[in-house]
Amino acid sequence: MGRKSRFTADEKLKYINICIRGEDSITHTAKLVGVSKSTLERWIRNYESLGIYGLNNTSKNTVYSIDVKNMAVKDYLDGKGSLSDICKKYRIRSHRQLRDWILKYNSHEELKSSGMGGIPIMTKGRKTTYEERVDIVKYCIEHQKNYAETAKHFQVSYQQAYSWVTKYEKDGVESL
The missing domain is CATH 1.10.10 (Arc Repressor Mutant, subunit A)
Known part of the structure; x- marks a missing residue:
């Protein structure tokens, strides 16, 4: 209905x-x-x-391509605008839709093109050594704290990269 x-x-x-x-x-x-x-x-x-x-009242869900979903999520996570700004830019009808995509991205689920399958855009978080975490933090800071790029480069989650940089800045290299 x-x-x-x-x-x-x-x-x-x-x-x-x-x-x-x-x-x-x-x-x-x-x-x-x-x-x-x-x-x-x-x-x-x-x-x-x-x-x-x-x-207009819609009787069906709006279909968004995998590219639109990925670009919208990455723009938001890279701080290129508020939820409203990103929704306007990519013509997304609801904040909730964008938030759902961000939650999926951050919980390592695949973002799929609506109803057509898709490709993973992020790997699951993984265990790392102390040395890897130090390298990841240095890389992230050298790249203007681009957590999404860092996560992709090292195949860790966005949250892991963010968490390690935050710990490093607060308590130094020993906290990693």
Whole structure:
């Protein structure tokens, strides 16, 4: 059974324009309409990135390519923008979708192209020696703390690289 919204695209656009033109705040408009502030913010974000199409009710999940998923996750992890910024850039309809991809990436699961299989973009974390951890930290710092690149280069998880650099900066090389 398809999803059903209480509001048409035209109704959503009316409320969005009230906020965009500054006639009322997002919080107050959301309260008057009977939706959460985050819902109205999502409508605005979708309208700004997808146009009127972003306000249409969808009966199916949006399909994203593996490339879009990988680029969006990597941009976010590399600090190239907030969740909202990345969602707008890659025309992703929901923060939740991007967060799910990031969680999958960070828990070493494969990101797949929607419904079509895919390739792993990250290996599982692995045991390392003290010397390897020192090399990994040095490499990461030399590469402007690009944890994603470091993780890929050494085939460790993003969290491992981040954790070791953080420990190193806090307590020195002995903490590794």
